[in-house]
Amino acid sequence: MGIKILIVDDSSIVRKSLTKTLRMTELDVESVVESENGQLALDRLNKSERFDLIFLDINMPVMNGLEMLQNARKASVLGDARVIVVSTEGSQIRAQQLLELGVNAQLRKPVRPESLSETVMEVMRKTA
């Protein structure tokens, strides 16, 4: 069985290019689902949809990535999902907040495809 991926980013261009890159990695991808903000992603999780890997942007309208993660942790709906934050965020305080919320890796945009691929493989290996 392949892995189920959720991509949460308000840019459809980012979601599409991330999907393309992921499909070129060694990952056995079963499905990629996209959400355009934190609230829509949270709605999916609240409806018991489960994912193995979540890519999360931070600056999004309606509900940002940090709030989404806090709500998902509070409601215990993340399951065993690994979370990789991909955003333009570079502040140490934000990085610490994300670590405390159990984020597995943080990447700052722009992300090279090779770097994304390496991080994904490392996160999936570590938690396998």
Added chain:
Amino acid sequence: MKHIEESLSQVGNLVLEEWAMMMVDAAPKALSIFELDAPFYVSTATFTGVFCGEITVVCQSPFLDCLTRNLLSMSSEEALDEPMKQDSLRELANLVSGNFLVETYGPETTFELPRFASRMADRKEIEALKPDASICCAGDGFPVLMGCTIHG
């Protein structure tokens, strides 16, 4: 404002080269690099924190077409729609502003980037834009202007 222009230039080059996969060349800091009678696209990213301000990206259709095709690995025969182009521009402003803030004020400073707005504009509106600092360059030969205004 020199250090702001240096940061903008560094970040603009990084984003256009690494993310947009464009060849970046220097361009004169003047509106004459654009086709002045053709429509402009403007995207503004507002930031708040220790300082408040905005990053503005100005370009025209040939630049946006090229950017969007590069990002989606699309050929020149495939049609592009307007929302796709606007999305590329918003994300460009997002990347430039996020990286600019870290580059300029360091990782110990936290900013919020709550608002992004994209719109089309004409020559008059572009001429009325007066950012505190700005840089111009060309991505794959097409001009783009990046500006920064700090409100304090």
